[in-house]
Amino acid sequence: MTEAIIHKQINVLILGATSDMAKALAELLARKGYQLFLASRNIKRLEAFAADLTIRREIKPELIEFDATDFASHQDFYKGLSHRPDWVISFFGYLGDQNLAQQDWAESHKIIDSNYSGMVSILNIVAEDMEKRKQGTIVGVSSVAGDRGRQSNYIYGSAKAALTTYLGGLRNRLYKSGVHVMTVKPGFAATKMTYGLDLPKAITANPHQIAKGIVKGIDKKRNTIYILFVWRFIMLIIKNIPEAIFKKLKL
Amino acid sequence: MIPAKKNIANWNNYPVVPANEFSFDYSEELPFLLEPAKSMIARGNGRCYGDASLSENVISTLKYHHILFFDKENGIIECESGILFKDLIDFLIPGGWFLPVTPGTKFITLGGAVASDVHGKNHHKEGSFSEHILELKLMTADQEIFTVSKHQNTDLFFATVGGMGLSGLILSVKFRLKKIKTAYISQKQIRTKNLDEVIELFEEYKNFTYTMAWIDCLQQGHKQGRSVMFAGEHTKIEELTVSQQKRPLQIHSRKSLSVPFNLPAFVLNQSSVKLFNSMYYGMHRTKQNAIIDYDSFFFPLDSILHWNKMYGKSGFIQYQFVLPISDGSEGLKKILNKISEKGWGSFLAVLKLFGKQKSLISFPMEGLTLALDFPIRKGIFEFLNELDVIVIDHGGRIYLSKDARMNRETYLKTYQNAEEFQRIIKKYNPGTQFESYLSKRLGLLD
Numbered sequence: 001m002t003e004a005i006i007h008k009q010i011n012v013l014i015l016g017a018t019s020d021m022a023k024a025l026a027e028l029l030a031r032k033g034y035q036l037f038l039a040s041r042n043i044k045r046l047e048a049f050a051a052d053l054t055i056r057r058e059i060k061p062e063l064i065e066f067d068a069t070d071f072a073s074h075q076d077f078y079k080g081l082s083h084r085p086d087w088v089i090s091f092f093g094y095l096g097d098q099n100l101a102q103q104d105w106a107e108s109h110k111i112i113d114s115n116y117s118g119m120v121s122i123l124n125i126v127a128e129d130m131e132k133r134k135q136g137t138i139v140g141v142s143s144v145a146g147d148r149g150r151q152s153n154y155i156y157g158s159a160k161a162a163l164t165t166y167l168g169g170l171r172n173r174l175y176k177s178g179v180h181v182m183t184v185k186p187g188f189a190a191t192k193m194t195y196g197l198d199l200p201k202a203i204t205a206n207p208h209q210i211a212k213g214i215v216k217g218i219d220k221k222r223n224t225i226y227i228l229f230v231w232r233f234i235m236l237i238i239k240n241i242p243e244a245i246f247k248k249l250k251l
Numbered sequence: 252m253i254p255a256k257k258n259i260a261n262w263n264n265y266p267v268v269p270a271n272e273f274s275f276d277y278s279e280e281l282p283f284l285l286e287p288a289k290s291m292i293a294r295g296n297g298r299c300y301g302d303a304s305l306s307e308n309v310i311s312t313l314k315y316h317h318i319l320f321f322d323k324e325n326g327i328i329e330c331e332s333g334i335l336f337k338d339l340i341d342f343l344i345p346g347g348w349f350l351p352v353t354p355g356t357k358f359i360t361l362g363g364a365v366a367s368d369v370h371g372k373n374h375h376k377e378g379s380f381s382e383h384i385l386e387l388k389l390m391t392a393d394q395e396i397f398t399v400s401k402h403q404n405t406d407l408f409f410a411t412v413g414g415m416g417l418s419g420l421i422l423s424v425k426f427r428l429k430k431i432k433t434a435y436i437s438q439k440q441i442r443t444k445n446l447d448e449v450i451e452l453f454e455e456y457k458n459f460t461y462t463m464a465w466i467d468c469l470q471q472g473h474k475q476g477r478s479v480m481f482a483g484e485h486t487k488i489e490e491l492t493v494s495q496q497k498r499p500l501q502i503h504s505r506k507s508l509s510v511p512f513n514l515p516a517f518v519l520n521q522s523s524v525k526l527f528n529s530m531y532y533g534m535h536r537t538k539q540n541a542i543i544d545y546d547s548f549f550f551p552l553d554s555i556l557h558w559n560k561m562y563g564k565s566g567f568i569q570y571q572f573v574l575p576i577s578d579g580s581e582g583l584k585k586i587l588n589k590i591s592e593k594g595w596g597s598f599l600a601v602l603k604l605f606g607k608q609k610s611l612i613s614f615p616m617e618g619l620t621l622a623l624d625f626p627i628r629k630g631i632f633e634f635l636n637e638l639d640v641i642v643i644d645h646g647g648r649i650y651l652s653k654d655a656r657m658n659r660e661t662y663l664k665t666y667q668n669a670e671e672f673q674r675i676i677k678k679y680n681p682g683t684q685f686e687s688y689l690s691k692r693l694g695l696l697d
Contacts, residue, residue: 056318
C-alpha cells in the first residue's frame with residue numbers, strides 16, 4: 001500500500017452503494033480501514049450493512065441520501081459531505097428492459113438518465129473540486145455493453161458508451177491536475193442485476209473479484225479495466241467484426 | 252425479481268428437485284417475493300440432510316447475513332438469519348466469545364440452526380440452540396413481522412424453533428454467547444470395548460461440557476458398539492504452552508482437503524468400511540489430556556470439503572434418531588444388531604447424550620442419539636423402515652433436519668406434539684404458503 005494510507009485517512013465516496021459490487025468494495029475498503037461515505041437513493045437499505053461494518057470492521061460509514069436522476073440536488077449533496085472524498089467510485093446504473101424501452105420513451109429516458117446523465121451531473125461537480133485540489137481518483141463503472149451496439153440491449157449499451165466516452169474525456173482533462181480517472185467494464189457479473197439469468201460461469205465475475213480488481217486498478221493507476229482478462233479478448237473480437245457482418249448476427 | 256431455476260439438493264444429495272430460487276438483501280423485498288409464488292420455503296446453506304428446505308420455490312437467505320447488534324461486554328449478538336456459523340465464529344473468537352451451541356459443521360446458517368433447533372456435544376449440559384435465544388424476528392405468511400421469544404408470542408416461538416421453516420421466514424435472531432478464554436479444547440479420549448461401556452462413560456463424564464462418541468457399528472457380540480469417546484472442556488489459559496499463551500484466542504485455519512468428484516458406489520462397501528472402522532479404532536487409544544484447537548474438536552469433517560461426495564452420485568441418508576434414557580441400551584442394541592446383520596455399516600456413526608429438553612417440535616429428548624450414514628442403494632428405504640419400527644417401539648424419534656424418507660405414520664407416532672404444532676402453524680400460515688417437500692411428505696400441515 002501507498003504511504004498516504006499510513007499518514008492520512010482516505011475518504012471514499014461510493015455512489016450507488018446498495019449494488020452488490022459497491023457493497024463488496026465497501027467491505028474490502030473497510031477491512032483496510034478507509035473511511036466510507038455510502039450514498040444511495042434508499043439509505044434505509046444500507047442500515048444493516050452499515051451496522052455490520054461498524055461491528056465487524058470497526059469502521060462507521062456515513063450514509064447519505066443520493067438520487068442519481070435528481071440532478072438539481074447534486075451540488076448540495078456534494079457540498080454537504082462532511083469530508084472531501086479522495087476517491088469517488090460510482091456504481092449506479094439501470095439495466096432496464098430493452099423491449100419496453102423500444103416502445104416506451106419513459107423507460108428509454110430512465111435508462112439514459114440513470115446510466116449517463118446522472119453520472120455526468122455528479123462527476124462534473126466532483127471533477128471541478130478534485131481539479132482545484134489537484135488530487136483524487138474517480139472511478140466510473142461502465143459496461144462492455146457500451147463497446148458495440150447490439151439489438152438485445154443497445155439503449156442501455158449506448159448510454160454506457162456515452163459514459164465510457166465521457167470518462168475518457170475526463171481522464172484526459174484531469175491528467176494534468178494529477179487526478180486519476182478509471183473506467184471499469186465488468187463484463188458479466190453475478191449480481192442482483194443479473195440474478196436469475198443463466199450466465200456462463202467461466203466468464204462471469206463475482207462482486208468480490210470486481211471489488212479486488214477495482215482496488216488493484218486504482219493502485220496501479222489503470223485507465224480502463226475489464227475484470228476478467230478474457231473480456232478484453234472477447235470485446236476485441238466483437239469490436240473487430242465488420243459491421244456488414246455484425247448487423248446480421250443475433251447478439 | 253426473476254428467480255434462478257436450478258436443480259437443488261441438500262448436503263446428502265437426495266432428493267434432487269427442480270426449484271425456483273429467490274434471493275433477497277432487505278426484508279422490505281420479502282413481501283414482494285411472498286406475493287407471486289404459492290408454496291415456498293426458506294433455505295440457508297443447504298446443510299440439512301433431506302427435503303426440509305426444498306420446495307418448488309425456495310428463498311435463499313444467504314445474502315441476508317449482517318450482524319445487527321453486538322454487546323461485547325455481556326456477550327449478546329443479533330444477526331440476520333443468513334449468516335454462516337463460520338463467519339460468526341471468525342468474528343467472535345478473537346474477542347473471547349463462542350457460540351452457545353454448535354453442530355458438527357460450521358457451514359450452516361443461523362436461520363437454519365433455529366429452524367432445526369440444532370444441538371451440539373453439550374446438549375446434556377447446555378441444551379439445544381433455542382435455549383440461548385433471547386428473541387427472534389419472523390415474517391409470517393401474511394407479511395407481518397413478529398418478535399417472538401420464550402416470553403412473547405410463545406406459541407409462535409416454540410413452533411419456530413425446530414419448526415423447519417413452516418411458521419414463516421426467520422429474519423433475525425438475538426442470542427446469548429459463551430465466554431471463552433482460549434480457542435482451545437482440552438480433550439480426553441477414551442476407548443471402550445462395547446456399547447455398555449460407552450453408555451457408562453457418558454454417565455461418568457456427564458459433568459464435562461462436551462461429550463460424544465464415535466461408534467463402530469459393524470462389530471457384533473461382545474464387541475458390539477465398541478467406541479472412542481471424546482470429552483472436552485474449553486482450555487484455561489494456564490493449561491496452554493508458553494507460546495500459545497501469547498495468543499490464546501488465535502484462529503486456526505486448517506488446511507482443507509476436498510473430495511473433488513462423486514466416488515463410485517463400490518468404494519464404500521462392507522469391507523472398506525470395516526477396514527476404516529478398525530483402523531480408526533486402532534488409531535485412537537485412550538489418551539487422557541490433549542489440547543487441540545476448537546476447529547478440530549468441533550468441526551473435524553469441515554476440513555474435508557465436499558465429503559458428501561464420498562457417497563457417490565446417488566447420495567446418502569443420514570439416519571439420526573434418539574431413544575429415551577429410560578430405554579437404556581435395549582433399543583440401541585436392536586438397531587446395531589440389524590445394521591451389523593445387514594452389513595450396511597456407516598463409517599461416521601456418532602453417539603451423543605441429550606439432556607432434558609423443552610420441546611414442541613424440537614428433536615432432542617433426554618436420552619441417547621445415534622447418527623448413521625447410509626449410501627442410497629437398493630433396499631435401503633425398506634431397511635430404514637424396519638429401523639423406524641424399533642425407534643417407535645422404544646419411544647424415540649427421528650431428526651427432521653436429517654430426514655428424507657420417513658412416513659407420516661412414523662412422524663405422528665413419534666412427535667407427540669404433532670397436532671399442537673399443526674394447530675399453531677395453521678394459525679400463522681393458513682394458506683400453507685410456507686411448505687416444503689418434507690412438510691408435504693409427512694403431512695405436517697394437513
